[in-house]
Amino acid sequence: MIKSMTRSSVLNRTDYRSMLAGNEAYSPSDFELISTTILGSAQASVTFDVSALASTYKHLQIRIAAQSTTTNDNVDMYFNNDTGTNYSWHSLYATGSAIGADYSVNRAGIPESPAVLASSYNTFTACVIDILDPFSTSKYKTSRTFNGRAVSAGYYVSLSSGNWRSTSAITSIKLQGRSNNINTGSRFSIYGLKG
Amino acid sequence: MRALISTTTVGAGGSSSISFTSIPQGATDLVLVISGRCDLSGSMGSDVMLAFNGSTANFTHVRVYGNGTSPYSNVSGTGNNLGGITNAGNSTASTFSAITLTIPNYTASQNKTYSSDSIVENNATGFYSMMTAGSWASTAAITSITLTLEPGANWVQYSTASLYSFTKGSGGASVA
Numbered sequence: 001m002i003k004s005m006t007r008s009s010v011l012n013r014t015d016y017r018s019m020l021a022g023n024e025a026y027s028p029s030d031f032e033l034i035s036t037t038i039l040g041s042a043q044a045s046v047t048f049d050v051s052a053l054a055s056t057y058k059h060l061q062i063r064i065a066a067q068s069t070t071t072n073d074n075v076d077m078y079f080n081n082d083t084g085t086n087y088s089w090h091s092l093y094a095t096g097s098a099i100g101a102d103y104s105v106n107r108a109g110i111p112e113s114p115a116v117l118a119s120s121y122n123t124f125t126a127c128v129i130d131i132l133d134p135f136s137t138s139k140y141k142t143s144r145t146f147n148g149r150a151v152s153a154g155y156y157v158s159l160s161s162g163n164w165r166s167t168s169a170i171t172s173i174k175l176q177g178r179s180n181n182i183n184t185g186s187r188f189s190i191y192g193l194k195g
Numbered sequence: 196m197r198a199l200i201s202t203t204t205v206g207a208g209g210s211s212s213i214s215f216t217s218i219p220q221g222a223t224d225l226v227l228v229i230s231g232r233c234d235l236s237g238s239m240g241s242d243v244m245l246a247f248n249g250s251t252a253n254f255t256h257v258r259v260y261g262n263g264t265s266p267y268s269n270v271s272g273t274g275n276n277l278g279g280i281t282n283a284g285n286s287t288a289s290t291f292s293a294i295t296l297t298i299p300n301y302t303a304s305q306n307k308t309y310s311s312d313s314i315v316e317n318n319a320t321g322f323y324s325m326m327t328a329g330s331w332a333s334t335a336a337i338t339s340i341t342l343t344l345e346p347g348a349n350w351v352q353y354s355t356a357s358l359y360s361f362t363k364g365s366g367g368a369s370v371a
Contacts, residue, residue: 138352
């Protein structure tokens with residue numbers, strides 16, 4: 001509501017021919033948040049339905065900050081509810097006192113966040129998963145993961161990979177605690193990258 | 196803000212290189228995302244070599260990598276202009292690498308640095324997981340990027356490479 005106006009404010013004005021009025025045009029990013037799930041209570045798994053994303057995004061990224069309910073655990077990833085031994089996994093890791101490489105082939109699921117800490121440590125393990133070309137029907141699906149935590153209970157950092165031997169387009173991504181539930185407050189976000 | 200510049204998908208018959216030319220100069224950083232495979236026989240993985248503005252000179256790099264059983268590290272041990280590693284003929288069929296390469300300040304009048312992480316997955320003991328940090332001793336703005344492989348190798352069909360730009364924001368207070 002205009003309460004007052006001076007003559008000079010009307011005369012000493014800047015005229016614009018564009019509705020932008022001197023501002024920069026808005027260009028939306030090609031990297032977009034699709035959805036976030038923050039657990040209000042402990043649960044066994046989180047599932048993303050990505051079946052409608054193929055026409056919009058070329059790659060996907062999942063970001064996790066997770067904690068286990070009781071003992072240290074793993075969070076495993078499954079595509080399209082395939083629980084068969086159609087996955088492989090490899091890791092380059094370090095613990096502060098050791099560096100090593102590990103692997104597991106012909107396995108069920110991809111361990112995306114090894115050794116998620118128990119809630120007693122009051123720390124959430126960070127994890128970023130990239131899945132390139134998840135909707136391609138010409139490729140097996142490869143994931144790349146950075147994860148880690150830095151607490152005296154157990155330092156851990158790794159660059160790991162997973163492969164799902166299927167040329168089906170990914171329609172769902174399930175992240176599941178291996179032995180325990182995933183604790184309240186754990187966050188799972190999925191992003192799409194256009195290409 | 197990340198903006199797609201362009202995506203290249205290798206067609207039937209393959210290609211010896213993937214190139215991005217006439218790169219717009221108005222952004223701050225560049226990011227390359229590669230889902231690739233090559234036809235190099237007898238190997239699980241092939242090095243991915245970089246050329247900036249058509250030049251493969253004045254590069255150096257350091258890398259740490261694992262092959263499924265052991266970790267390794269070296270400096271410029273496999274050609275100075277190493278950008279990453281991609282799946283080759285001996286790796287599991289239909290399996291493509293995941294590579295992300297970042298080049299900050301690509302237009303600055305300073306020597307250029309880059310970092311990358313690469314994954315070569317394989318349903319067997321052997322694989323590659325590699326992190327690389329490199330530099331290109333040139334103050335020229337980067338206007339083109341070319342990705343090649345080990346001698347004689349070609350990118351195979353369905354390999355894709357997407358180039359993105361990041362633009363710094365404006366405003367905000369400087370902090371001493």
